Each structure stands twice: as C-alpha cells, then as structure tokens.
Amino acid sequence: xxxxxxxxARPAPRRTARGxxxxxxEPAGPHRDGGLALTxxxxxxxxxxxxxxGLRATAGRVAALGYLATHPxxxxxxxxxxxxxxxxxxxxxxVHNIVQDLAERGILRRIHPPASNAALxxxxxxxxxxxxxxxxxxxxxxxxxxxxxxxxxxxxxxAPGMTIIGVxxxxxxxxxxxxx
Ligand SMILES: [Zn+2]
Ligand SMILES: [Zn+2]
Numbered sequence: 001x002x003x004x005x006x007x008x009a010r011p012a013p014r015r016t017a018r019g020x021x022x023x024x025x026e027p028a029g030p031h032r033d034g035g036l037a038l039t040x041x042x043x044x045x046x047x048x049x050x051x052x053x054g055l056r057a058t059a060g061r062v063a064a065l066g067y068l069a070t071h072p073x074x075x076x077x078x079x080x081x082x083x084x085x086x087x088x089x090x091x092x093x094x095v096h097n098i099v100q101d102l103a104e105r106g107i108l109r110r111i112h113p114p115a116s117n118a119a120l121x122x123x124x125x126x127x128x129x130x131x132x133x134x135x136x137x138x139x140x141x142x143x144x145x146x147x148x149x150x151x152x153x154x155x156x157x158x159a160p161g162m163t164i165i166g167v168x169x170x171x172x173x174x175x176x177x178x179x180x
Pocket of ligand 2: 141
C-alpha cells in the first residue's frame with residue numbers, strides 16, 4: 001500500500017507565502033542582468049518562504065531567490081554574477097550550495113535542458129511547467145499551459161528496478177530569431 005504513495009508525483013511543497021511570479025519568457029542572447037534592486041516586500045516574502053521551509057533567511061539565500069524571481073532559468077555562475085553587486089563577498093561555491101539546498105527543499109526547480117551546458121534554476125511554482133528550448137541559441141521558454149505529465153499518469157508506471165517519481169519535459173525547437 002505504500003507503493004501507491006511512492007508512485008504519485010511528489011506534491012509541491014506547502015508554502016505560507018507564494019513565491020514571486022516567474023516571467024513566462026525571456027530574451028535570447030547574452031543576459032543583460034541589471035542590479036538586484038530587491039524591494040523590502042520582496043525581501044520579506046523571500047525570507048518568509050525560506051523560513052517556511054525550515055531554512056535560515058541568510059543574505060545569500062534571499063538574494064539568490066530574489067534574483068531568480070526576475071531572472072528565471074539561470075545557472076549558478078549567472079546567479080553568482082547577478083548578486084555580486086549586492087553581495088560581493090558571496091563565493092560561487094556558496095551559490096552552488098544555496099541552489100542545491102533550495103532545490104532540495106522544493107523552493108527552486110533545477111532543470112538541465114539538452115542545449116544548456118549547466119543546470120539552470122527557477123523558482124518552483126505549484127505545477128512543474130514544461131519548457132521549450134531553441135537548439136541553436138539555447139533560449140528557454142516556459143510553457144505554462146502545456147500539460148506536464150504527472151508521474152502517476154504516464155503509461156509507464158515503473159522501470160525495472162526503479163520507481164518512477166517524476167517526469168521532466170523539454171520540447172526542442174528553433175526560435176523565430178534563429179529561424180529568420
Ligand atoms: Zn534561437
Ligand atoms: Zn521555467
């Protein structure tokens with residue numbers, strides 16, 4: 001009977017405060033990352049989110065969360081660069097630790113699309129949305145309305161020697177800019 005539970009998609013972690021909205025798409029090409037410019041309410045809701053997951057609201061975690069809220073699908077290196085103006089002493093290793101901790105708690109979602117060299121992170125929303133990636137420039141777009149198959153609803157419930165607990169969907173394509 002415990003098996004049924006194990007086969008279900010892992011439920012989204014409960015939150016007391018909703019994370020900031022993640023923009024649905026982003027421009028291609030080199031990221032022009034402005035400063036962090038976190039407002040006080042942003043800071044407060046990010047701190048509350050961290051504490052709701054049993055984490056201390058350290059400056060590094062709050063900054064990384066705030067950065068990803070406005071710059072989704074960024075690597076640890078990009079996050080490090082993005083928060084550097086605000087936290088110049090935060091090391092890249094610390095950012096790696098932060099994104100790993102936050103991903104483990106379900107606050108961040110870690111994605112590793114095929115046309116990206118590094119794992120990318122975004123603030124997790126209630127339902128894991130699929131992505132579409134341009135295979136030429138790597139531009140990654142959220143597909144909020146595309147139904148992401150849940151683990152328990154896929155035809156393949158289990159693989160030999162493995163219990164399926166999740167599904168990650170990334171559609172591959174060519175963006176309009178690269179196609180022209
Ligand atoms: Zn492209
Ligand atoms: Zn996304």
